Amino acid sequence: MLGRAIDYLIDYKDRQRVAIALAKGGASMLSRQVDLRDPATWEFSGFSQNGEDGIIDVLRRQLTSANRCVVEIGAADGTENNSSWLLTTAGYEGLLIEGDPRQSARARRNVARYSIGSQCVSMFVTLESVDSILTKAPHRNPDVFSLDIDGNDYHIANALFDRGFRPKIVSVEYNSAFGPERSVASKYAADFRRATAHPSLLYYGVSVGGWKTFFARRGYRFITVDANGVNAFFVDPAHFDAGFVDGVQGLAFAENRYQLRAQGRDHAGQFALIADQPLEQV
DSSP: OHHHHHHHHHHHHHHHHHHHHHHHHHHHHHTOOOOTTOGGGTOOOSSSSSSHHHHHHHHHHTBSSOOOEEEEESOTTSSSSSSHHHHHHSOOEEEEEESSHHHHHHHHHHHHTTOTTEEEEEOOOOGGGHHHHHHHOSOSSOSEEEEOOSSSHHHHHHHHHHTTOOOSEEEEEOOGGGTTTOOEEEOOOTTOOHHHHOTTSOOOSBOHHHHHHHHHHTTOEEEEEOTTSOEEEEEOGGGBOHHHHHHOOOOOOOOOHHHHHHHSSOHHHHHHHHTTSOEEEO
């Protein structure tokens, strides 16, 4: 009985968060004055934690071909991610993967109410589960792919793309503590967890330079990072007008504002805290 009461309260709170996200996103989307050359004007946040909803919104509208599919790894509870806006307001179908089973169950309840085409899967993603992800994905070339797992991001992306996964628009979390120039990633560990990897919480993921190297090798073009310094965006130019891609003047690097506030030091000072940790060159 108590468990059901708690679930009811959680669902009630989540429904409020969904309503707020839809209202906030709709208002901020309409208030933009979009300049296609300047990604800073694209940003808005409905469900996304930063301006990712807006950046993805502009990019998807520039696609020359679309299958209206999104795949997100690290989807949380459905109220804070990069796919729920597309699933609830744009009629997308998609695969949402989350390692925490409780959050995944909440995402299923939150998003499924608005998107019949959504599939929420609880899975702690490792190299061994990559084939399962591809089996579950509606398309191997979804319009949008978002990856944010605070750890083995590079290694999972590498395995996916090596198996023929080729999304048109990509949003990937980067770790600004590694700085703008290093092309590095944290070492792979099947049981990697940011919370226990280092007491500073700064040892995880991939540098923005690492992502630029990774995607350039595969023929993608860098577009921008979001203003809060959390995600980097890339596109497969085959699905965009060349004039649009060539004209974008994106932000090359930004400090992660959350890390900057928590640490009280910039990326150079943050890297000094983790300089002794093992890094993989990308």
